Amino acid sequence: MQNSLKTIFPNFSNELISVIEESGSLQDFEAGTILMRTGQYIKNTVLITKGKIKIYREGEDGGEFLMYYLQPGQACAISMICTAKSEKSQIMAKVVEDVTVMMIPLQLMDKWMMEHRTWYEFVIETYRSRFEEVLEVVDNIAFRSMDERLEFYLKRHSDACGCSEVNLSHQEIATELNTSREVVSRLLKKMEQRGLVKLNRNQIELLHF
Numbered sequence: 630m631q632n633s634l635k636t637i638f639p640n641f642s643n644e645l646i647s648v649i650e651e652s653g654s655l656q657d658f659e660a661g662t663i664l665m666r667t668g669q670y671i672k673n674t675v676l677i678t679k680g681k682i683k684i685y686r687e688g689e690d691g692g693e694f695l696m697y698y699l700q701p702g703q704a705c706a707i708s709m710i711c712t713a714k715s716e717k718s719q720i721m722a723k724v725v726e727d728v729t730v731m732m733i734p735l736q737l738m739d740k741w742m743m744e745h746r747t748w749y750e751f752v753i754e755t756y757r758s759r760f761e762e763v764l765e766v767v768d769n770i771a772f773r774s775m776d777e778r779l780e781f782y783l784k785r786h787s788d789a790c791g792c793s794e795v796n797l798s799h800q801e802i803a804t805e806l807n808t809s810r811e812v813v814s815r816l817l818k819k820m821e822q823r824g825l826v827k828l829n830r831n832q833i834e835l836l837h838f
Contacts, residue, residue: 633678640747657729658724664722667687667719667721670716670718673734675730676730676733680726682723682728683725684707687721692807695782706755708720709738779802779816783826793836794835795835797831797832797833798831
């Protein structure tokens, strides 16, 4: 296990890897599982070793606001903050691809920050990268038209999976962009006519992004 963790988290020291193996709990979750709900107290932070998790806000009407995705080698910055301050979660976390996560108990967070330089650097980098990503999302909403937002959304999905196919229905995309299915379908059709995408059933192939 140590070798695989070191591969996924190459900047962790061997000492930290050993401590994680001793103290953490490796767990598997299937796609569709809700790992974190709004208003829930968080007792662990998670390190992603396999799969993908969607972090988002959920509105009163059931609409979703996508914040970012978590993939192998990453951790959720917001859960770290809530865990450290014993605060309730303000986000939702949903498994979109079967995941394996290493659960790190609350009480170890501050201890590791003081004892393991590589954990300290990992936490700071996690905060920085997620803050920049959320800023990019806010800029996208505030300053871009819906067709630009859709292109940005598709590119994020493509970058997240390292592939050129987005396996989502028009309704799923509309929910995450907080718009209607009809608007998404119309814009995707225009993108197809421009040669940017190819539309298949519940799949969008990105051609020129």
